[in-house]
Amino acid sequence: MNFTLKVWRQKPGEKGKLVTYDSKDISADASFLEMLDVVNERLIEAGQTPIAFDHDCREGICGMCGCVVNGFAHGHQSGTTLCQLHMREFKDGSVIYIEPWRSKAFPVIADLIVDRSAFDAIITAGGYISIRTGSAPDGNAIPISKDVADAAMDVAECIGCGACVAACPNASAMLFTSAKISQLALLPQGQPERMTRAQRMVRAMEDAGFGACTNHGECEAACPKEISMNNIARLNREFIGASVKK
Amino acid sequence: MKLDSKTPDGPIEKRWDDYKFRLKLVNPANKRKFKIIVVGSGLAGASASATLAELGYNVDCFFYQDSPRRAHSIAAQGGINAAKNYQSDGDSIHRLFYDTVKGGDYRARESNVYRLAQVSNNIIDQCVAQGVPFAREYGGNLANRSFGGAQVSRTFYARGQTGQQLLLGAYSALMAQVNAKKVQLHRRTEMLELVVAEGRARGIVTRNMVTGQIESHAADAVVLATGGYGNVFYLSTNAKGCNVTAAYRAYKKGAGFANPCYTQIHPTCIPVHGEYQSKLTLMSESLRNDGRIWVPKNKGDARVPTQIPENERDYYLERRYPSFGNLVPRDVASRAAKKVCDEGRGVGSTGLGVYLDFSDAVSRLGKDGVRERYGNLFHMYEKITAENPYKVPMRIFPAVHYTMGGLWVDYNLMTTIDGCFAIGEANFSDHGANRLGASALMQGLADGYFILPYTIGDYLATVGNNPLSRDDKHFVKSVEDANGKVSTLLGIKGERTPDSFHRELGKLLWDNCGMARSDESLKSALARIPQIKDEFWQNLKVPGNGRELNQTLEMAGRVADFIDFSEILVKDALARTESCGGHFRVESQTDENEAKRDDAQFSHAAVWEYKGEGSAPERHVEPLSFEYCKPSQRSYK
Ligand SMILES: Cc1cc2nc3c(=O)[nH]c(=O)nc-3n(C[C@H](O)[C@H](O)[C@H](O)COP(=O)(O)OP(=O)(O)OC[C@H]3O[C@@H](n4cnc5c(N)ncnc54)[C@H](O)[C@@H]3O)c2cc1C
Ligand code: FES
Numbered sequence: 001m002n003f004t005l006k007v008w009r010q011k012p013g014e015k016g017k018l019v020t021y022d023s024k025d026i027s028a029d030a031s032f033l034e035m036l037d038v039v040n041e042r043l044i045e046a047g048q049t050p051i052a053f054d055h056d057c058r059e060g061i062c063g064m065c066g067c068v069v070n071g072f073a074h075g076h077q078s079g080t081t082l083c084q085l086h087m088r089e090f091k092d093g094s095v096i097y098i099e100p101w102r103s104k105a106f107p108v109i110a111d112l113i114v115d116r117s118a119f120d121a122i123i124t125a126g127g128y129i130s131i132r133t134g135s136a137p138d139g140n141a142i143p144i145s146k147d148v149a150d151a152a153m154d155v156a157e158c159i160g161c162g163a164c165v166a167a168c169p170n171a172s173a174m175l176f177t178s179a180k181i182s183q184l185a186l187l188p189q190g191q192p193e194r195m196t197r198a199q200r201m202v203r204a205m206e207d208a209g210f211g212a213c214t215n216h217g218e219c220e221a222a223c224p225k226e227i228s229m230n231n232i233a234r235l236n237r238e239f240i241g242a243s244v245k246k
Numbered sequence: 247m248k249l250d251s252k253t254p255d256g257p258i259e260k261r262w263d264d265y266k267f268r269l270k271l272v273n274p275a276n277k278r279k280f281k282i283i284v285v286g287s288g289l290a291g292a293s294a295s296a297t298l299a300e301l302g303y304n305v306d307c308f309f310y311q312d313s314p315r316r317a318h319s320i321a322a323q324g325g326i327n328a329a330k331n332y333q334s335d336g337d338s339i340h341r342l343f344y345d346t347v348k349g350g351d352y353r354a355r356e357s358n359v360y361r362l363a364q365v366s367n368n369i370i371d372q373c374v375a376q377g378v379p380f381a382r383e384y385g386g387n388l389a390n391r392s393f394g395g396a397q398v399s400r401t402f403y404a405r406g407q408t409g410q411q412l413l414l415g416a417y418s419a420l421m422a423q424v425n426a427k428k429v430q431l432h433r434r435t436e437m438l439e440l441v442v443a444e445g446r447a448r449g450i451v452t453r454n455m456v457t458g459q460i461e462s463h464a465a466d467a468v469v470l471a472t473g474g475y476g477n478v479f480y481l482s483t484n485a486k487g488c489n490v491t492a493a494y495r496a497y498k499k500g501a502g503f504a505n506p507c508y509t510q511i512h513p514t515c516i517p518v519h520g521e522y523q524s525k526l527t528l529m530s531e532s533l534r535n536d537g538r539i540w541v542p543k544n545k546g547d548a549r550v551p552t553q554i555p556e557n558e559r560d561y562y563l564e565r566r567y568p569s570f571g572n573l574v575p576r577d578v579a580s581r582a583a584k585k586v587c588d589e590g591r592g593v594g595s596t597g598l599g600v601y602l603d604f605s606d607a608v609s610r611l612g613k614d615g616v617r618e619r620y621g622n623l624f625h626m627y628e629k630i631t632a633e634n635p636y637k638v639p640m641r642i643f644p645a646v647h648y649t650m651g652g653l654w655v656d657y658n659l660m661t662t663i664d665g666c667f668a669i670g671e672a673n674f675s676d677h678g679a680n681r682l683g684a685s686a687l688m689q690g691l692a693d694g695y696f697i698l699p700y701t702i703g704d705y706l707a708t709v710g711n712n713p714l715s716r717d718d719k720h721f722v723k724s725v726e727d728a729n730g731k732v733s734t735l736l737g738i739k740g741e742r743t744p745d746s747f748h749r750e751l752g753k754l755l756w757d758n759c760g761m762a763r764s765d766e767s768l769k770s771a772l773a774r775i776p777q778i779k780d781e782f783w784q785n786l787k788v789p790g791n792g793r794e795l796n797q798t799l800e801m802a803g804r805v806a807d808f809i810d811f812s813e814i815l816v817k818d819a820l821a822r823t824e825s826c827g828g829h830f831r832v833e834s835q836t837d838e839n840e841a842k843r844d845d846a847q848f849s850h851a852a853v854w855e856y857k858g859e860g861s862a863p864e865r866h867v868e869p870l871s872f873e874y875c876k877p878s879q880r881s882y883k
Contacts, residue, residue, distance in 0.1 A: 012456075012794065027520050029632075034524050037745070044743045044798060049789050052797055054312065056485040058525045060626070061410055062316040084629050109456055110795045117433065120313050124425045128418035129377045133297040133695050134368065136375035140332060143386025152379040153404060156411060160315055187377050 001026045001092045005039065007051055008099040010108050018097070021051075028088040032075065033058060033065060035087050052111040060084040060224065063159030066166070067112045068099045073163035073222040081161065081224040101162050103171035105209040116162050118208035119176060125204035126197040127180040129189050142188050152186045155179040157225045167222035170211030175219040177205050178235035179227050185238055198238035247502055247855045249868045252657040253357040258343075258874055262361040265657070266700055270707035277302030279711045282702065283450055283463060285437045285492055286471030287314030289409070289416055289687060290670025293694030294469055296419035299428035301699060306463060307420070308432040308452060310487055310800075315417045318473055318485040319690065322409025323530040323623075325393055325401035326373075326687040328366040333390050337398040339363045344875050345396060346685060349575060350650070350678020351827035351843060352877040353505070353851070355870060357657060362676050365696040366688050370402055372695060376415040380404050394531055394683020395575045395882070401684045406530055406622045412687055416694070436800065437492045438728040440468060440666060442499045443720040447666035448713070451724045453732070455800060458793040460728050462721045464713050466706055467665045469698065470496060471690075474649035474671040476509065478808045478815065479760070480752020482646035483515060483528040489804040490811045493653050493672055497811075501661040502853040502866065504654035504674035506811070507819035510681055510828045511761050512647035513579035516630055517599040526645040527630060529602075530623055531683050534572045534579075536607040536616070537640070539563050541600050545590040551601055551639050562586055570882040577680050577828045577841070578882060580644035584761045585839065587643075594641045603639035644761060648686060650677045650828065651818070654853045654868070658701035659693060662853075665709065667702060669693035674851065679827025732792040735802045740785030744802040747782050751809055754778070759816050764832045768820040775816065779809045814854045814863055821865055824848045836879070845877055 003023040010016025021043075026035050033055050040050035056064040060081040067082060069075040075085045090096065098112065106114040156179075164175035181198050184190030190197075213232055220229040254261040272280070280303050284295045287309040295307040309317060329342040342363040347354055370388070374380065380402050381389040393401035404411035423429040432452065439451035441462065449464040475490035476482040497503045514529045540561045542554055562582055564571045574582075583600050586592065593599045607616050613636055617624070624635045631641075653661045653668035655675055660667050670690040677685065714720070758771035782805070790796045824844035825834040834842045850867040857863055 027522060029519055030522050031524075031630075034522050037524055038522050041743055041745060044787060044789055045741070047787075047789060050798060052795055056311055056316055056487050057318060057321045058486060059321060059527050061407065062311070062318070062320050062485065063313075064311055064316050080629065084626070086629070086632075088632065113795070116312055120315075120421065120424075120431070123418065124421045126425075128422045129375065130422055131372070131375045131419075132300050133293075133372060133419070133699070136368075136371040139330065139370040139374040139380075140387050142374075144382055145386050146382045146384050149379050149382040152377070153381075153411075156379050156404075156414065157407065159410075160313065183379065184377055187379070189375055189377050 001028055001087055001090070003090065003093070004095045006095060006097045009051070009111055012110055016108065026087050028086070030087050031058070031083055032069070032085045032087065033083045052113050054113050055083055058083040061159060063161035066101060066161045066163055068101065068166055070097050073101070073166040074224050078221070079224060079226050101166035103165045103210070105171065105173070106162060106165065114162070118210070119160050119162065119173070121208055122173065122177055122201050122204045123180065126193070126200035129184060130193065144188060148186055152183050155182045155227060155231055158227055159225060161224065163222045163224060164219035165210065167218040168211065169216055169218065170214060172213045173205050173210040174213040174232045174235065175223065175227060175229065177201050178231035181238055182231040182234045185234065194238070195242045198235065199242045202239055247662055247853065247866050249502065249654065249662070249853055249866055250656060251355065251868060253355060254657065258356065258360045261357055262364060269700055269704040272703045272707045274302055276711065278304065280304065280706050281306065281465045281713065282467050282469060283308070283465040284469045284471060285450065286317065286473065286670065286672070287420070288317035288319035288471060288473055288670060289413055289690035290672070290694045291317070291471030292413065292416035292420045293691050294471060294669055294698050295429055296416060296423050297695050297699045298702070299423035299426070305423070305429045306432060306465065307429055308435045308437055310434065310436045310455065312433050314420055314431065315414060317413060318488055319413045319687070320410045321485065322687055323406045323528065324532050325391065325403035325408045325684040326369070326412060327400050327682070327684040328370045328402060328688065329363050329400060330367055330370060332388060333399045335398045337400050341398065342366060342400065346676065346682060347678065347875040348880060349682040350680050351841070351880060352678065352845070352849070352872060352875070353826055353870065354676055354678030356872060356874055358675050361697065362689055362692050365692045368696055369688060369691045373412055373415050376418060378404065378411045378415040391532065392535065395570060395573045396682065409687060412691065416691070438495065438731070438803070439724040440496045440499045441720055441724045442663055443714055443718065446664045446709070448720065449716070451728045453728065456795050458796065460725055460732070462716045462725050464716050464721070466711060466713055467667065467702055469667045469669060470653065470672050471670045471694070472672045474652070475811065476646045476649050478752070478812055479646040479755050480748050481518065481523065481526050481756070483512060483526050486525060489807065491804055491807045493668070494807045494811045496653060496661060496663065496666060498856050499663060500856065501663050501666060502654040502855055503651070503814060504851050504853045505651035505818065506815040506854065507822060507829050508650035508679050508827065509646060510576060510648040510650060511580040511644045513576055513583055513644050514602060514642045515645035516627065517594055517596065517641055517643040519596070527626070528645070528647065529627060529640065529642060531576070533602060533620060533623060536619065537572065537602040537604050538606060539572050539600055539602055541586045541591040541593060551593070551603070560586070560591070567882045574882045575680060576683065577830070580761055581830060583644055599641040599643045601639035602642045604635060605639070608636060648681055650674065650679060650681055654851065658704065659698050660701070660705065665705060667698060669698055679829055731803065732799065735786065735799060735806070736788050736792055738783065738786045738788070740787050742785050742787060744786065744788070744798060744805045747778060747786070748805045748808065751778055751812060755812055755815070759819050762830050762832050763819050765820070768816055771816045772813070772820065775809065775813050782806065782809060817863070818852055818854065821852065822848055843879070849877070
């Protein structure tokens, strides 16, 4: 297959621009990142700087990869990370636009790589249950019904890739934040810190420069793990609950 | 090189407790004076960092990804073992211990393995308390499955994403300590050198992957939790960034490297399909609980699988191993697949594949029943191959997956360099020559949560708090070395990319030191590696400079270390003329083509010592003795 790529190139501290590359003789079975590998190998051989992009596991679980492809975070295929998107999903001969996540809270480092440490800051503010190593009771001491465990697992699947932020017109991080808050609010272990957790995490989210949620729903559509927007409603309840009790 | 394993004696059940009692303690007020460097934020590194910080130490944690949550532990699918015996099916600490020693083909230390089985139960408790959403039964108790050939159900799991959930648990504990200002994170930072002065580890030298800055960091102890070296084969189930650099640099500074030839080839991965391929994807081995593995009876049978009648199929694992069937251990299943493909009965366009068939499972459980168990795996398979496994059998083939070899450590998890510890997949400790499924997650967390935090205190209490200044000549020299290497790589200005060398090296190793290894194949690899190395240092091409983000430069540095490291891997395989676990020497097999150990000659760990550039490394041995698990020929018939 052959493609024309329009790729965002940006050096640290400089302004970026779209640059055109030919991407020829690509196997339909290659993943999107393998296609970029092929283009990069050719760029290096030609003495040019290859396109910088983030990736690691290449099996859709580490959350390291991700770009906006033809206007969609992680490309147009739903429920898929960029590393799991295959070239057979594209039309032969087509033009493909590749750009980094765009958000004030995710500054571009170079080309397609952005700084997502703001997500870590949100978790640092309260995305955990405080329990010292070695002080835990027996694993079966607190029964948890299968439904609750399954619901907690549904949200715990978040890979922290940032697609929700990239897709949101307001660059809001509500889906990401609400997924963690929901997981911990559902489980009995999460109850003691429940009230302050939502407040601390939402504050950290605002401090990091993420926008507000105005219910566009783009986040849910872009999420490669298909995490539901209902979690945002739960976050709001947790947050309001906490504010009232205070 | 002195190999004092420090393993305690006495009744095995009491060894760890007695030993812990004898370890020196650092008093709470003094802990905050010590700084510990942890390289790695996977299960081992994150759990160790969090626990050490909770105890009061100051921790600096380094990793090459942008967040600690992305370490490759995240990709583990199947589960984590523990000897809880919640199923009342006859499990016990002793049975987990015995299975692990036997599964490792009697090449691990009994004392270490027993300790691992003992602390396995605390791990589950800890993770549940952190909010890890393990699978549950309807009554609300934790669910288990049997995994990787175990005859009891001792594996805890969170759908097909157990590694992710355990890592997010450890990550949350880590971030709580970041919040408490006890841990400082160094993201997108790669360790390039270990700083050793007068035989003691004093710190590390790193490269900031965003700015290119080479920096040194001093500490009272250094913990390497940098994962396995499976990527030496280029294609593996590891993440693209997994590397041997940190461990290899420690080796060059005097850390013994144990059993580098013990590599695990996982039987159920998606087969290779093209030259551009960048990695291989594992299909969890839990699939073997319900899938049946077969190839056509006849060579070159090109019919689509559904057209091949029952009596012309060879369910070769069920035929050869009636009692374990499709659930034989990984090494056995992998070699059996290779054998049928070597016979010309492999499937798919390359002939390097076998079928994993769910049609019986679909009839028995219904499509929904199968989806409930394996839905996400089927989904992943279909995305990659564009084939629907509910309808046609999956095609699978073995791939490099895990490395049992690693830095040699004593009972304290300390390497042969004082103050340099190794935990998780980076060390060689508990799995012998073959790791059982769901035991790596257990070991990483055991090391990080429950073992290292005790043993490191003994070292710190002994040496006291007297860090070396970063102006010391040892630091200065290590920084110069790291800078020098970067300039050399950039200065070659040849024609070939780092990836092209990596592919070439990987193929050489896979062909000559992969699933089957012979005197001849190993010697031919040993002849070829120096040629690849020479060409690398003459004909490498790395664009850009070292003072900015430069992913080609990062790769080049890792490939350089893989090339050097591959030499000890192959030498180790050549020296060990027996077959054991994942290491199969064609010269050493039983009449039925099973791996044949040679306990008289090889009941030991082989430990390699670096002797300087251009000199042959020296092979040392740590003898192994078995008091509780008497070595027998493994049989899964
Ligand atoms: C696909 C797959 C599935 C698996 N499934 C299972 C399973 O079901 N059950 C099971 O028990 N085991 C499983 N395993 C094995 C298990 O996941 C690993 O052995 C284990 O997670 C390794 O953990 P670790 O902490 O030692 O290393 P990793 O998680 O690999 O972490 C390594 C860390 O070191 C850092 N690092 C590496 N090099 C450097 C450097 N030079 N400088 C700075 N930082 C560095 C990385 O950034 C990372 O943070 C699986 C493995 C794979 C690949
Ligand atoms: S590279 Fe890990 S999710 Fe894509």
